[in-house]
Amino acid sequence: MRIPSCFRAVPSVCVVLAASLPAGVAGQAPEARLAGAVVDDASSAPLADVEVRLEAPCRATTGEVTASDATGRFFWERVAGRECTLLFRRIGYASVRASVDVPVAPGEALEVRMRPSALEMAGMLVTAAGRIAGVEESFRPADVIEGEALRRRLGGNVAATLAGEPGVVQRYNGPVAAQPIIRGLGGDRVLMLEDGQRTGDIATTAADHAVTIDPLSAERIEVLRGPAGLVHGANTLGGVINVVRNDVPRSLPDAPRGEFAAQAESGNAGVVGMGTAEASWGPVAMRAAYSQRHASDTRTPTGSLPQTDLDGYDAGAGVSWVGSRGFLGVAARDYTSYYGVPSSFGGAVIPGAHEGGVYIDLRRSTLQLAGETREPGGAFTAVRLDANYVRFEQDELEEGGLVGTRFGQLQSGAKVVARYEREGGLAASGALGASVQWRDLRATGSFTGTRPATELSLGVFALEEYEIAPFRLQVGARFDAVDLTPRDTTSSRYLPEPRARRFQALSGSVALLWPVAEGWVLGASVARAFRTPAIEELYSNGPHLANYAYEVGNPALVREVGTGVDAFVRVTKPEVRAEVSLFVNSIEDFVQHVPLLDPNTGRPQLDYRLRRYFVYRAEQTDALLTGGEVSVEWEALPRYVLEASGSWVRGTDRSNDEALPAMPPAQGRVAVRHDAVRWFAGVGLHGALAQRRVPEAPPEAECPENGCPPLPGEFLDTDGFSLLEASVGARLQVGGRFHSLTLSVDNLLDSVWYDHLSRIKTVAPQPGRSIRLLYRVEL
Numbered sequence: 001m002r003i004p005s006c007f008r009a010v011p012s013v014c015v016v017l018a019a020s021l022p023a024g025v026a027g028q029a030p031e032a033r034l035a036g037a038v039v040d041d042a043s044s045a046p047l048a049d050v051e052v053r054l055e056a057p058c059r060a061t062t063g064e065v066t067a068s069d070a071t072g073r074f075f076w077e078r079v080a081g082r083e084c085t086l087l088f089r090r091i092g093y094a095s096v097r098a099s100v101d102v103p104v105a106p107g108e109a110l111e112v113r114m115r116p117s118a119l120e121m122a123g124m125l126v127t128a129a130g131r132i133a134g135v136e137e138s139f140r141p142a143d144v145i146e147g148e149a150l151r152r153r154l155g156g157n158v159a160a161t162l163a164g165e166p167g168v169v170q171r172y173n174g175p176v177a178a179q180p181i182i183r184g185l186g187g188d189r190v191l192m193l194e195d196g197q198r199t200g201d202i203a204t205t206a207a208d209h210a211v212t213i214d215p216l217s218a219e220r221i222e223v224l225r226g227p228a229g230l231v232h233g234a235n236t237l238g239g240v241i242n243v244v245r246n247d248v249p250r251s252l253p254d255a256p257r258g259e260f261a262a263q264a265e266s267g268n269a270g271v272v273g274m275g276t277a278e279a280s281w282g283p284v285a286m287r288a289a290y291s292q293r294h295a296s297d298t299r300t301p302t303g304s305l306p307q308t309d310l311d312g313y314d315a316g317a318g319v320s321w322v323g324s325r326g327f328l329g330v331a332a333r334d335y336t337s338y339y340g341v342p343s344s345f346g347g348a349v350i351p352g353a354h355e356g357g358v359y360i361d362l363r364r365s366t367l368q369l370a371g372e373t374r375e376p377g378g379a380f381t382a383v384r385l386d387a388n389y390v391r392f393e394q395d396e397l398e399e400g401g402l403v404g405t406r407f408g409q410l411q412s413g414a415k416v417v418a419r420y421e422r423e424g425g426l427a428a429s430g431a432l433g434a435s436v437q438w439r440d441l442r443a444t445g446s447f448t449g450t451r452p453a454t455e456l457s458l459g460v461f462a463l464e465e466y467e468i469a470p471f472r473l474q475v476g477a478r479f480d481a482v483d484l485t486p487r488d489t490t491s492s493r494y495l496p497e498p499r500a501r502r503f504q505a506l507s508g509s510v511a512l513l514w515p516v517a518e519g520w521v522l523g524a525s526v527a528r529a530f531r532t533p534a535i536e537e538l539y540s541n542g543p544h545l546a547n548y549a550y551e552v553g554n555p556a557l558v559r560e561v562g563t564g565v566d567a568f569v570r571v572t573k574p575e576v577r578a579e580v581s582l583f584v585n586s587i588e589d590f591v592q593h594v595p596l597l598d599p600n601t602g603r604p605q606l607d608y609r610l611r612r613y614f615v616y617r618a619e620q621t622d623a624l625l626t627g628g629e630v631s632v633e634w635e636a637l638p639r640y641v642l643e644a645s646g647s648w649v650r651g652t653d654r655s656n657d658e659a660l661p662a663m664p665p666a667q668g669r670v671a672v673r674h675d676a677v678r679w680f681a682g683v684g685l686h687g688a689l690a691q692r693r694v695p696e697a698p699p700e701a702e703c704p705e706n707g708c709p710p711l712p713g714e715f716l717d718t719d720g721f722s723l724l725e726a727s728v729g730a731r732l733q734v735g736g737r738f739h740s741l742t743l744s745v746d747n748l749l750d751s752v753w754y755d756h757l758s759r760i761k762t763v764a765p766q767p768g769r770s771i772r773l774l775y776r777v778e779l
Contacts, residue, residue, distance in 0.1 A: 033075060033076065033077050033079070034054075034075065034076045034079045034084070034100070034110075035073065035074065035075035035076075035110070036073070036074060036075070036110030036111060036112065037068070037071070037072045037073045037074070037110070037111050037112075038050045038052075038068045038072045038074065038088060038090075038111075038112050038113075038114060039072055039111065039112075039113055039114075040113070040114065040116070041113040041114055041115045041116075042115075042116070044113075046068075046070070046071050046072025046073075047068060047072050047090060047093070047114060048068055048069060048070045048071075048072060049067055049068065049090065049733070049738075050067060050068040050072070050074070050088055050089070050090040050093075050114070051065060051067055051088070051089045051090065052065070052066050052067065052068065052074045052086055052087070052088055053065050053086070053087040053089070054076065054079065054084060054085075054086060055084075055085040055086070055087055064250065064251045066254065083099060083100070084099070084100050085097060085098070085099045085100075086098050086099075086100065086112075088112055088114060089147075090114060091148070091677060091731060092116060092117070092118070092675070092676065092677035093114040093115060093116055093117060094114065094115045094116075094117035094119060094574065096112055096113075096114055098110075098112055115574065116638075117574065117575075117635060118635050118638075118639045118640065118641045118673070118674075118675035118676075119575070119577055119633055119635050119641060136521070136570065136572045137513075138224075139472075139474045139511035139512075139513060139523060139525060140224060140225070140226060140511060140523070140525055140566055141166070141167070141224075141225045141226065141566060141568055141579065141581040141583075141629065142222070142223060142224050142225065143165050143166065143222075143223045143225075143631075144220055144221070144222050144223070145161070145162065145165070145220065145221045145223075146219065146220035146221070147220075148680070148729075148740075148742075150215075150218070150220065150221070151729070151740065151742045151774055151776065152682075152727050152729070152742055152744055153744075154215060154216065154263065154772075154774060155215065156175045156176070156265070156268075156270065156272075156293070156295065157175065157176060157178050157210070157211060157213075157215065158180060158192075158211050158213050158215050158221070158241065158243060159171070159172075159178040159179050159180040159211065160175070160178060161215045161221065162180050162221065162223065162241070163180075164645070164667075164669050164686055165223060165645070166225075166579075166581075166629035166630065166631045166645050166646070166647045167182055167183050167225045167239075167627075167629045167647045167649075168180055168181070168182055168223060168225075168647075169181045169664045169667070169757060170755075170757070171186055171207065171662075171757040171758070171759075172755055172757070172758040172759070172760070172766065173207050173208055173341065173342070173758070173759045173760065174208075174298070174305070174307075174308045174339070174340065174341055174342050174760075175268060175270075175295060175298055175308055175310065175339075175767075176210045176308075176310050176337060176339040176360075177207065177208045177209060177210050177339070177341055177360075178210075178211075179203060179204075179207070179211060180192075180211075180241060181238075181662075181664060181757060182223070182225055182238040182239035182241075183225060183226065183238055183239065183583065183585065183625060183627060183647075183649050184238075184625050184627070184649040184651050184660070184662075184663045184664060185237055185238030185239075185625070186204075186238065186662075187204045187205075187534075188204040188235050188531070188534055189235060189236075189237045189238040189531060190204075190236075190238040190239055190240070190241065191232055191233070191235055191236045191239070191240045191241070192204075192211060192213070192241050192243075193232065193240065193241065193242040193243070194213055194242075194243050194245065194366075195242075195243075195244060195245055195246065195247055195248070195368065195370075195386075196232075196242060196386055196415075197368060197386055197387075197388045197413065197415075198388075198390075198411065198413060198437065199211070199212055199213060199364070199390070200364060200366065200388070200390025200391075200392055200409065200411040200439070201362075201364055201390075201392055201409075202392065202394065202407055202409060202441070204534070205450070205534070205536055206544065207759055208341045208358070208360070209360075209394070210337060210339065210360070210362065212335045212337065212362065212364045212392075213243050213335075214272075214274075214291050214293065214312075214314040214335070215243065216261060216263065216272055216274045216291050216293075217245060217274050217276065217289050217291050217314065217316075218243045218244065218245060219244050219245060219246060220244045221241065221242070221243050221244070222240075222241070222242040222244065223239065223240070223241055224239050224240040224241075224242075225238075225239045225581075225583075225629070226238075226239055226525075226527065226564045226566055226583055226585065227239075227509075227527045227528070227529035227562050227563075227564040227585065230461050230463060230476045230477070230478045230507060230508075230509055230527075231415075231417065231431070231433060231461060231463065231478075233435060233437065233457070233459055233480070234457065234459070234480045234482065234505070234507070234529070234530055234531060234532060235531045235532070236529055237529055237530075237531050237560065237562040237564075237585070237587060245289070245316070246287070247287065247289075247316050247317075247318045247331035247333060247368060248287075248318045248320055248327075248329040248330065248331045248368060248369075248370040249278065249285035249286065249287045249318055249319070249320040249322070249327070249329060250285075250320065250322070250327050250329075250370075250372070251285065251322055251327070252280040252283070252285045252322050253278045253279060253280050253285065256277070256278065256279040257277075257278050257279075257778070257779060258275065258276050258277040258278065258778075258779040259274075259275065259276045259776065259777070259778050259779060260273075260274070260275045260276075260776070260777050260779060261273070261274045261275075261774065261775065261776040261777075262274070262774075262775050263772060263773065263774045263775075264772070264773050265295070265770055265771070265772045265773075266299075266769075266770055266771040266772075267298060267299055267746070267767050267768065267769065267770025267771075268295040268296055268297065268298045268299065268308065268309075268767075268770070269295065269296040270293070270294065270295030270296070271293075271294055271295075272291060272292065272293040272294070273291065273292055274289070274290070274291035275289070275290055275291075276288065276289040277289075277779075280322075283321055283322055283323060284319060284320070284321055284322070285319070285320045285322050285327075285329070286317075286318070286319050286320075287317065287318045287319075287331075288316070288317040288318075289314075289315070289316050289317075290313070290314070290315045290316075291313065291314045291315075292312070292313040292314075293310065293311070293312050293313070293314075294310070294311050295308075295309055295310050295311075296309050297309050297340075298767050299767065299768050299770075300345075300752075300764060300765045300766065300767055300768050301747075301750045301751065301752045301765055301768040301769075302346070302752060302764075302765060303345070303346060305342050305345055305760070305764055305767075306340075306342060306343070306344065306345070306357070307340030307341060307342050307343055307357045307358075307359070308339075308340055308342050309339070309340055310337060310338065310339035310340070311337070311338045311339075312335070312336050312337035312338060312339070313334075313335075313336055314333070314334075314335045314336075315333065315334050315335075316331060316332065316333035316334070317331065317332060318330065318331030318332075318368075319331075320370075325373060325374050325375060326371065326372045326373035326374050326382075327370075327371060327372060328370075328371035329369075329370055329371065330367070330368065330369050330370075331367075331368045331370075332365075332366065332367050332368070333364075333365070333366045333368070334363070334364075334365050334366075335363070335364040335365075335366075336362065336363045336364075337360070337361075337362050338359065338360070338361050338362075339359065339360055340357065340358070340359050340360075341357070341358050341359070341360060342357075342760055342764070343356065343357035343358065344357070344763070345760065345763045345764035346763065346764070348763040349763070350759065350760050350762065350763050350764065351713065351759070351762055351763075356398060356399030357398075357399060358396050358397060358398055358404065359396075359397045360394060360395070360396055360397070361394070361395045361397060362392070362393065362394040362395075363392070363393050363394075364390060364391070364392045365390070365391045365392075366388055366389070366390050367388065367389045367390075368386075368387070368388045369385070369386070369387040369388070370384075370385065370386050370387075371384070371385045372384045372385070379420055380418045380419060380420045381419050381420055381421055382418070382419045383416065383417070383418045383419075384416070384417045384418075384419075385414070385415070385416050386414070386415050387412070387413065387414035387415070388411075388412065388413060388414075389410075389411070389412045390409075390410070390411040390412070391409075391410055392407070392408070392409040392410075392411070393406075393407070393408050393409075394406070394407040394408075395407075396445075403445065404445050404448075405443060405444070405445035405448045405450070406443070406444045406445055407441075407442070407443050407450070408441075408442040408443075409439060409440065409441045409442070410439065410440045411437070411438065411439040411440075412437075412438050412439075413435065413436060413437040413438070414435065414436050415433060415434070415435040415436075416433055416434055416435075417431050417432070417433040418431060418432050418433065419431045420432075426466060426468075428464045428465060428466050429464070429465050430462065430463050430464035430465060431461075431462070431463050432461070432462050433460070433461050433462075434458075434459065434460045434461075435457075435458070435459045435460075435461075436456075436457070436458050436459075437455070437456070437457045438454070438455065438456050438457075439454065439455050440452075440454045441453055441454070441455075441535055442487075448542055449540045449541055449542020449543055449544055449550070449551055449552075450535075450536060450540060450542070451486055451487070451488050451498070451535070451539040451540065451541065451553075452486070452487040452488060453484060453485060453486045453487060453535045453538075453539055454484070454485050454487070455482065455483070455484050455485075455535065456482070456483045457480060457481065457482040457483075457532075458480065458481050458482075459478060459479065459480040459481075460478070460479055461476065461477065461478035461479075462476065462477055462478075463475070463476035463477075464476070470514065470515055471512060471513065471514050472512070472513040473510075473511070473512055473513075474509070474510070474511040474512075474525075475509070475510050475511075476508060476509050476510075477506065477507070477508040477509075478506070478507040478508070479504075479505070479506050479507075480503075480504065480505055480507070480530070481502070481503070481504045482502070482503045482504075482532045483500065483501075483502050484500065484501045484502075484503075484532065484533075484535065484538060485500040486498045486499070486500065486538070486539045488539075492541055493608065494541055494552035494596075494615065494617070495539070495540075495541040495552050495553055495555070497555065498538070498539050498553070498555050499555055501532075501533075501538065501555065503530075503532045503559045505530040505559055505561070506528075507527075507528055507529050507530060508527070508528050509525060509526065509527035509528070510525065510526050510527075511523070511524070511525035511526075511527075512524050512525070518573075519571060519572050519573040520569070520570075520571055521569070521570045521571075521572070522567075522568075522569055522570075523566070523567070523568045523569075523570065524565075524566065524567045524568075525564075525565070525566045526563070526564070526565050527563070527564045527566075528561070528562070528563050528564075529561075529562050529564070530559050530560060530561045530562065531559065531560040531562070532559050532560075533554075533557040533558075533559070533560075533591055533618070534591075536551070536553065537553055537554065537557060537591050537593075537618040538553045538554065538555055538557060538618075539553045539555065540552060540553040540618075541553065543607065543610070543612075543613050544616075549593065549613055549614050549615070549616040550606075550607035550610075550613040550614065550615045550616065551593055551615075551616050551617075551618075552596070552615065552616070552617050552618070553617075553618050554617060554618040554619065557589075557591060557618060557620060558589050558620065559589065560587055560588065560589050560590055560591060560620075561587070561588045561589065562585055562586065562587040562588075563585070563586045563587075564583060564584070564585045564586075565583065565584045565585075566581060566582070566583045567581065567582050567583075568580060568581035568582070574635075575634060575635040575636075576632070576633070576634050576635070577632075577633045578630075578631065578632040578633070578634075579629075579630070579631050580628070580629075580630045581628055581629050581630075582627075582628040583625075583626065583627060583628065584624070584625075584626050585624070585625040585626075586622075586623075586624050586625075587622070587623045587624075587625070588622050589620040589621075589622070590620060590621055590622060590623035590653075590660075591618055591619075591620055592618075592619065592620075592621065592660070592661065593616035593617065593618055593619075594616060594617065594619050595614055595615070595616055595698040596614075596615040596616065596617045597698070602699060603698075603699050603700065604698045604699065614698075621653050621654065621655045622653075622654040622655060623651060623652065623653060623654060623660055624651070624652045624654055625649055625650065625651045625652075625660070626649070626650050627647065627648050627649035627650060628647070628648060629645075629646070629647040630644070630645060630646050630647070631644070631645040632644045632645070639674055639675055639676055640672065640673070640674055641672070641673045641674075641675060642670075642671075642672050643669070643670065643671040643672070643673065643684070644668070644669070644670045644671075645668060645669050646666070646667065646668030646669070647666070647667060647668070648665075648666035648667075649663060649664065650663070650693070651663040653695075658695055658696055659693045659694055659695050660695070661694070661695050661714035661715075662714050662756075662757055663691070663693070663756075664688070664691070664756060664757055665688045665689045665690060665691035665718070665720065665756055666688065666689045667686075667687065667688035667689070668686075668687065668688075669684055669685065669686040669687075670684060670685050671683065671684025671685070671725075672684070677731075678730060678731055678732065679728075679729065679730045679731065680727075680728070680729050681726075681727070681728040681729075682726065682727050682728075683724070683725070683726045683727075684724075684725045684726070685722055685723070685724055685725070686722070686723050686725060687720065687721055687722030687723060688720055688721055688755075688756070689720045690717065690718060690719050690720040691717055691718045691756040692717045693717075694714065694715055694716065694717050695714060695715055696715075697715040698715075713756075713758070713759060713761050713762050716761075716762065717756075718754050718755070718756040718761060719754065721751065721753035721754070721755075722751075723746070723747045723748075723749075723751055723753065724747070724748040724749050724751075725744070725745060725746055725747070725748060726744070726745045726748055727742065727743065727744040727745070728742075728743050729741055729742035729743065737777055737778055737779060738777065738778045739775070739776070739777045740774075740775070740776045740777075741773070741774070741775050742772075742773070742774040742776075743771070743772070743773050743774075744771070744772045744774070745769065745770070745771050745772075746767070746769070746770045746772070747767065747768055747769050747770065748769060749769070750768045750769040751768075752765045752768075753765060753766050754766060
């Protein structure tokens with residue numbers, strides 16, 4: 001028995017005293033009863049209600065999570081695995097991670113001592129090799145938002161929930177049509193995942209499209225910054241966001257359990273409710289979840305923003321067969337949303353808005369398959385399969401209920417990952433895998449610029465991690481082949497000879513961790529990733545109202561290739577958790593839409609059909625993005641935590657040394673929080689500097705009598721802002737159930753502010769004061 005990875009910041013708090021486990025059958029993972037106790041490190045008093053989680057690759061058929069009783073004791077009846085890692089978490093205490101070799105000597109027992117602390121646990125994430133590990137073990141800058149932190153910051157969408165995380169900002173186009181931006185990159189350069197699978201929506205194709213994930217039912221949200229998505233596939237030049245729900249159950253709950261949550265928000269008179277339930281019947285595990293959301297128009301400090309109301313629901317259910325050596329299950333999820341996209345404010349039309357406004361009616365239906373077998377024999381310790389099929393439909397309803405554009409997309413994908421461990425010589429752990437993705441995009445309507453096309457991609461990858469004391473080294477490689485085929489090959493004035501395209505590329509990464517001292521780690525990585533041009537960038541030919549432009553594709557585009565370099569220092573100590581990172585991301589053949597200039601006059605062209613929109617054509621240049629992030633949590637006094645974070649990015653078009661469009665300004669957040677066992681309170685300040693570095697506006701066009709269309713906001717600078725925020729909450733145990741109540745206030749002083757990336761900034765400010773009340777109970 002040993003404890004080599006016992007929460008690196010405070011290794012002394014873990015003390016192994018005993019455990020009684022019988023030996024397993026030769027050649028197979030042993031199964032045994034695992035028991036122990038948890039006590040307060042200072043008083044040695046038993047600690048009740050400690051969450052104890054059994055981490056992969058070990059499994060217990062009676063569930064991966066249990067809790068200590070009134071005497072501090074916990075146990076699992078049947079545990080399968082050779083080296084099991086246990087994670088201990090309790091509000092008001094520093095988390096502890098302990099490793100136990102199975103089997104152990106008879107007559108022993110396990111005791112874990114936990115130290116009081118107001119610092120929240122460093123989250124867990126799924127590593128590139130497919131295992132669960134702490135953020136402090138990540139080879140690259142990463143964040144996990146879960147637990148109390150997720151409840152305090154829970155917004156109406158994923159982008160709002162993550163806004164303010166180091167390197168992450170929100171591109172706002174109303175409370176639903178908001179998208180996350182990582183290190184200045186968005187769209188399909190940021191990969192959105194749900195339980196590790198692509199969402200199958202069309203959020204990346206336009207600024208008025210929604211990310212179809214409700215964060216209220218998320219267990220945690222993982223964020224990887226930079227081009228580090230070897231396992232997840234191509235297009236990860238900016239990063240990866242994975243919303244974890246575990247729709248497919250992986251273990252058997254020891255008893256029926258559930259959760260209920262409800263949130264009310266004053267800023268848009270919004271209400272949302274969510275419930276989950278888990279149960280088992282013999283070897284079958286079942287899970288179900290449902291949430292429903294309603295909101296009215298969003299209030300700004302100077303008036304309501306019309307057409308920002310919404311209604312929708314999100315429902316899912318899953319069932320699995322669970323055995324001692326794995327699981328196999330399916331899940332289905334249905335998401336609907338009916339929301340408005342703002343078109344005007346105070347009588348002024350928002351550039352890029354649909355005339356008369358638009359409402360979007362969408363539905364996403366998903367079928368998911370997941371399974372894993374552990375220690376199947378041979379060279380592998382586990383093999384995991386994930387697959388999904390998604391049907392997506394979206395109607396854009398213009399004034400009078402006319403369907404202006406109707407989108408339809410079918411998408412399916414599958415991924416197989418085989419993990420292994422190699423002993424002797426240069427010991428290593430790693431993974432081999434393969435993936436396939438297919439999608440069929442259609443668009444119909446009276447005047448749409450999106451052309452139908454299909455996409456098929458195949459990929460294989462390999463990754464290994466080495467322990468070369470004192471270093472940890474990770475090396476990975478991936479090969480992808482992508483075919484894009486237009487269903488309409490009609491030539492036009494702006495789009496001559498659209499044709500099928502094939503792209504192939506090799507990606508790779510090398511990363512190093514160096515623990516230079518107790519609680520101090522230096523890290524560095526170099527990654528090469530690529531992105532194939534999007535269907536819209538290759539084949540579009542028509543008005544794109546979300547960007548207030550007539551956009552045309554370019555069938556001659558080549559792939560984008562990004563080379564990213566990261567360096568960071570990470571501190572994990574009892575009173576301090578911090579990370580400072582710097583990055584350089586050089587992207588060859590970066591795709592952007594630029595004004596099409598008249599060859600005779602040098603002025604921007606207006607579309608030849610309506611003479612109302614600038615014509616933008618997809619072109620390529622070389623881009624350079626540099627920047628950094630910092631985050632600090634410091635328990636300066638007992639139970640008082642000082643939080644600080646910040647990020648900045650500078651994007652440059654290397655062909656002319658001008659600014660890239662839509663680059664967020666430098667921003668940061670400072671806060672202080674008092675966190676007792678049963679309650680907490682905090683106050684903070686979030687702000688951004690002015691953004692004066694913007695692309696040079698194109699020369700004036702020869703405009704018709706009714707004037708030129710307004711310039712998009714990417715050519716306009718923005719003033720800085722600072723916003724006051726506060727939160728208070730209570731955690732109670734009533735009738736044997738845990739209840740939590742969280743009251744949060746954004747923009748406490750109702751300040752008028754404008755966000756640089758927002759599409760409404762030219763005529764309307766961002767949301768004003770909003771009070772959110774969240775209640776959650778574990779059933």
